Amino acid sequence: MTSRNARYRVVVLTGAGISAESGVATFRDAGGLWEGHRVEDVATPAGFVRDPDTVQRFYDDRRAAIAVVQPNVAHRALARLEDALGDDLLLVTQNIDDLHERGGSRAVIHMHGRIGIALCRSCGKRSAAPTMLLDRPPCPYCSGRTLRPDVVWFGEVPHDLDLIGRALAECDLFVAVGTLGAVYPAAGFVASALDAGARTLELNLTVSEVSSIFDEVRMGRASELVPAWVDELLAELRRTA
Numbered sequence: 001m002t003s004r005n006a007r008y009r010v011v012v013l014t015g016a017g018i019s020a021e022s023g024v025a026t027f028r029d030a031g032g033l034w035e036g037h038r039v040e041d042v043a044t045p046a047g048f049v050r051d052p053d054t055v056q057r058f059y060d061d062r063r064a065a066i067a068v069v070q071p072n073v074a075h076r077a078l079a080r081l082e083d084a085l086g087d088d089l090l091l092v093t094q095n096i097d098d099l100h101e102r103g104g105s106r107a108v109i110h111m112h113g114r115i116g117i118a119l120c121r122s123c124g125k126r127s128a129a130p131t132m133l134l135d136r137p138p139c140p141y142c143s144g145r146t147l148r149p150d151v152v153w154f155g156e157v158p159h160d161l162d163l164i165g166r167a168l169a170e171c172d173l174f175v176a177v178g179t180l181g182a183v184y185p186a187a188g189f190v191a192s193a194l195d196a197g198a199r200t201l202e203l204n205l206t207v208s209e210v211s212s213i214f215d216e217v218r219m220g221r222a223s224e225l226v227p228a229w230v231d232e233l234l235a236e237l238r239r240t241a
């Protein structure tokens with residue numbers, strides 16, 4: 001733990017597991033199929049070129065499903081952690097839902113993009129996604145009927161990797177919540193944190209593909225593990241302040 005008044009920097013990476021108890025289907029639990037689709041058909045640029053309507057419908061359905069669920073206590077606990085740590089917390093999510101924001105987090109890095117944002121393939125501008133993109137609504141900036149979900153597909157480069165890499169190189173603690181550790185480069189973050197001498201903690205319902213790399217693994221539901229861990233960390237920081 002820190003000495004008096006030293007900073008204690010934390011990087012938290014969340015995956016689909018933190019939204020599972022809010023009712024958002026995870027990739028893994030669907031047996032590697034998203035709503036019955038193969039990943040390469042609905043989450044790759046080639047899949048979009050091949051069959052844009054199927055891809056747009058896939059994301060329209062998920063956007064509608066996300067709109068009617070609520071953040072859970074794990075999302076809200078990370079917002080409490082942000083209130084306490086401020087800039088000493090970097091929250092990175094692989095999730096494209098907005099449950100961290102609706103749970104109170106103000107600074108969230110969506111490394112795989114956001115389903116609620118539309119990206120125009122003509123002018124490159126981003127705008128709030130309408131409920132449906134299947135019927136090709138016009139881009140509010142250039143009127144092109146060329147909007148796609150602003151999400152990072154397999155084969156596309158995730159957002160903010162430099163910023164994330166710098167935070168991992170300087171952090172004292174790296175915590176992964178509800179992620180299988182099967183998708184890169186996110187799954188490699190724990191190794192980067194370890195190389196930087198950080199402590200590493202995994203909170204997950206099951207063993208992940210990278211559990212063996214973590215200093216500590218706690219098995220259970222995010223709604224139990226995350227609030228308890230946040231309370232424990234804040235108590236420890238108060239003791240050493």
Ligand code: BV8
Pocket residue numbers: 014015016017018020021026027028029043094095096112151152153154155156157158161177178179180181182183184185203204205206207208220221222223
């Ligand atoms: C890229 C957006 C080049 C779309 C997603 C090595 C290095 C770099 C790349 C690669 C590499 N090896 C392979 C690659 C290529 C590829 C990749 O990783 N393939 C895998 C399949 C092997 N990666 C890429 O293509 C990435 N881009 O590499 O660009 C590059 C890279 C760096 C620098 C320069 C160039 C892009 C990947 C992004 C793909 N897009 N999402 C969309 O969502 O529709 S990823 C997608 O999968 C989602 O984001 C989702 O988050 C993720 C699934 O992962 P998890 O979040 O872990 O969710 P999952 O369902 O799998 O698991 C749920 C977990 O929660 C489980 O562990 C479960 O036990 C747990 N859980 C369940 N319930 C609970 C719970 N835990 C707690 N409480 C509960 N209640």
